[in-house]
Amino acid sequence: MIVWAGVALVDGAAIADFAVCVRDGLIVAAGPRHQIEAQYPNDERSGGSELLMLPGLVNAHDHGRALGTQSLGISDTFLELWLRRLESEPLLSPELAAAWEGLQLIRSGVTATAHSHNPQTWQSQFDELPHTLRGYRAAGVRVALHPVIIDQNPLVYADAEAFLRSLPSSLVAAAQQALRAPLLHADDYFNGLDALYAEHHDAVAHRVHVQASPAGGQWCSDDLILRAVDWARARRTRVQMHMLETRYQRAYAFTIWGVGFVRHLDEIGALGDWLTLAHMVWVEPDDPTLLSERRVGVAHNPSSNLRLRSGTAPLAHLLQVGLRTGIGMDGQTLDDDQDYLRELRLAWTLANQPAMASADVSASAIWQCGTRGGASVTFGDSVPLGQLQPGYLADLVLLDAAALRGAWSPSGHPTPELWPDFALRRASRQHVRHVMVHGEWLLRDGLHTRLDEAELAAAIRAELAAHLSRPVQDDPLAAHLRRFYAVWDEGGRRDLVSK
Ligand SMILES: [Zn+2]
Structure with a gap:
């Protein structure tokens, strides 16, 4: 043809x-x-x-929630507070969510996506993911699948005891419950990954790649991160992590190690061409050059960084040093509508900074991020995608x-x-x-060729209606979390650097 x-x-x-x-x-x-x-x-x-x-456009970091978080009833706030809100997100059936997500992505011109899974529970994650993959396959979008794991700091970064001491006695039990929430055991995670990889990783047609995802630097021990790197390298697949999304994550790294996250990851041998880091807002000035030398990829998420009050990543600097860079919507586009073209426009506009001495970012550079750059950081350079x-x-x-x-x-x-x-x-x-x-028309004249959009929308409405009858609870810990982190704004965590 x-x-x-x-x-x-x-x-x-x-x-x-x-x-x-x-x-x-x-x-x-x-x-x-x-x-x-x-x-x-x-x-x-x-x-x-x-x-x-x-x-085809490549969405380099996302969560496949089907609808934007505001549409799901979760209002924006600082990431550390928002993640608690996200726990009350109405979770749709995994196959339906992925089918709707995939349909919206195809309608947005996105032909490949990175799916960082938000499991209904840690224990059910590997039961959910085959259904998720079925949904994406029905929609026809390629997917780099990221089952996630954390093994530390579930409620606050670093000093949980100090946080507990800061609480009125009436809230201590709630906080302790959040701190003790059962996590996924690393052995169970890697066994689950092995099974998914054996069954679904497709190194020929590249419809599905199964990758490892320690969810973020502050939530994962060095041992866990290194185990994920070893797992991925042995299978010639990739690792994707959230990294340096907020200033508090940056402060955490300096608090624990006395150096930034990127420097620390380099010291333990985690950086390499197998790794993609999402967000990267709070990088140190010399991080981009080091990441470029190590062939690490970055997934830039401009809307999400604005909506969750994280800041603006230094895209011009990342591109200037030749860093492999893709762009992802993170389920958090400005209009809550997974419009990838508008996300590219925002990335372009924010990248050009109000300083004559700063580097320019061209439209062509942004198109490259949305296509071959995204393919490189999402599926790896050996996959012929994005051109x-x-x-x-x-x-x-x-x-x-x-x-x-x-x-x-x-x-x-x-x-x-x-x-x-x-x-x-x-x-x-x-x-x-x-x-x-993959040579098949999935959208013709604006209509999906396989899925009935009205039918799927009706199914989403029916599932959501059941959830929405339950009012979203206010998080009683939110104000205290905010006070806890506000101290860090003044560099108040640097006192622990000697640790
Ligand atoms: Zn994310």
Whole structure:
């Protein structure tokens, strides 16, 4: 099959009248339309002059919650307080959640996603995940699956005793209960990972990759992180962790080790091309260079970092040193709607800082993060994903270029060299017309070819209605958690550095 478009973004640059030839899920030829059509005269043709072709977009860090957290009744606040709210999130059936998530991603032009699992309970995680995978498979989106584990600091970072002492006696029992919540034993986690990997990891068609995910630096011991690294390296798969999302996580590292997280992870040998770190807002000035030398990947999450009051990651600096970087929505886009194109726009806008001396981040660089960069940090460099090149997996997106251009737009506007900026400034999910994954059309004229959106929506509504009858409880510990961490704002944890 030949797929063609009036303009395509190839490696972040616009090319007019571009075509690819697709066979058995792979791109076998790519180039000027007349050339490809001459080369494959008998192939079925699909496309149009008023379409803009992109490689499939890669959502480099997310949680597959089906709906945005606000839609699920969880209002935004600081991450450390919000995670407690998230415990009252109405959890949908795993297969339904993943099918709806996958459908929304495809409609957003996302053909591959990273799914960091929020289990209903730690103990049920590995029972849920096969259903999650079934949902994603039904939607047709590729997935890098991250079963998660933590083994420390479930309620507060570092000093739980000090937190308990700060509480009125009426709340101590509630806090102790949160501190003693049963976690997953590491042996059970790695046994569960082994079983999932054996059954589902697909190193040929790359529909599913099973990866390890110690959830975050402050929540995981060094032993656990290193065990995850060994597990992943032995299987040529990857590790993804949340890292340096908030200033309190940065303060935690200095409190425990007297150095930043990145330096510490390097000292224990955890950094390498197998690792992807999500968020990375509170990096030290020399962290990006070290991470680049170690070939570590970063998943940048601009909306989530704003909504959970974490801050703004130094994307310009990360890209300037050549760090492998993808962009992920973290289930927390600005409009609570998993609009990946708008997420790219936000990343671009925030990256260009109000200082003449700062580096510029181009639209092309952001398109690269959303495609080949995301593929690199989510599936690894050995997987041929994220480019419109021969030998690559046939994942592509066609946007409605006429709608993007607007009714006022004279023909020929914008000129090809302006398309990367023009499309990044204007495109949103409503412009996504057709989406192909692995050579199969999954979206045609804005409609999913396999799933009935209305039917799925009705199922989501029915499940949610049962949950919403239970009012969301206020967290009695929230004000105390906030006071506990507020002390850290003044560098109050540095006193423990000698530990
Ligand atoms: Zn996350």
